[in-house]
Amino acid sequence: MVEVASALTIAGTDPTGGAGIQADLKSFQEREVYGMSVVTSVVAQNTLGVDDIYNLPVSFIEKQLNSVFQDIVPNAVKTGMIATVEMMEMVATVLKKQSVDYVIDPVMIAKSGHSLMEEPSRKVIREVLVPLATVVTPNVPEAEILVDFKITNTDDAKRAAKVIVTELGAKSAVVKGGHLMGEAIDVLYDGENFHYFKSARTDTKHTHGTGCTFSAVITAELAKGKSVVDAVATGKQFITDAIHYTLGVGKGNGPTNHWGYRLKGLPNQIRRR
């Protein structure tokens, strides 16, 4: 017998497929989890940057959520781009009625520098969504906004992960090290212990959507019933291979390769057709 787990992403779009909902669904599929999606914002973006953002009316996002929860209740949920305070409050109200694992990727600013979350929402997410989370997965700039101090090394990241749990109320937090120097070290605090997930840093500009993919894999693994530590370990391995076996598509900062893990051990000889 084959068991099927399902996961839902509540996030914005990337028509070029590297980040947002598109990256999440590719990740769910690769981890053999049935993927579902609720769109919050339609984003005109590509590997060169963000051109424009259209926020869907909150009432319509709510309708999409109702469509999902009335039919297929997911085993785990992730949120990515939730641009406004009103969206956050509605999502919190819906999720409070469910008992599912919940991963927050607190997407604030794209690597291209464009804002994906309105300014007031950056503080509000701490009170409204973070306390509901099984895992929060901020990058360094996002963690700095959540905890209100600078993060320049792994010790600071450790302190931030602990504050997100002990002061902001998440069950666990992993502060990603993609924006620091040296090895790419992600620090997880699970409420009791710290765990470190390390990889060599790949010298590449093609890291568009790394955070989306990493958090989507964690969501998929939680949906299958894995522990937070195992889910983060799988997320880290998956994103390391996805970055290493880069596809090199796009004129700017390209996406990662969601089937990179299948090439493990092979020489990196991908050439675009």
Ligand SMILES: Nc1ncnc2c1ncn2[C@@H]1O[C@H](COP(=O)(O)OP(=O)(O)O)[C@@H](O)[C@H]1O
């Ligand atoms: N150049 C790199 N080489 C290897 N791993 C990386 C690199 N850049 C990011 N990562 C990893 O990718 C994941 C996403 O990290 P990060 O880039 O910090 O997030 P975001 O995409 O949200 O800004 C983390 O697991 C991080 O360690």
Ligand SMILES: Cc1ncc(COP(=O)(O)OP(=O)(O)O)c(N)n1
């Ligand atoms: C719709 C949407 N959501 C999230 C992001 C940010 O993705 P991230 O994984 O943080 O990587 P970058 O795109 O910032 O490189 C996004 N761009 N779009």
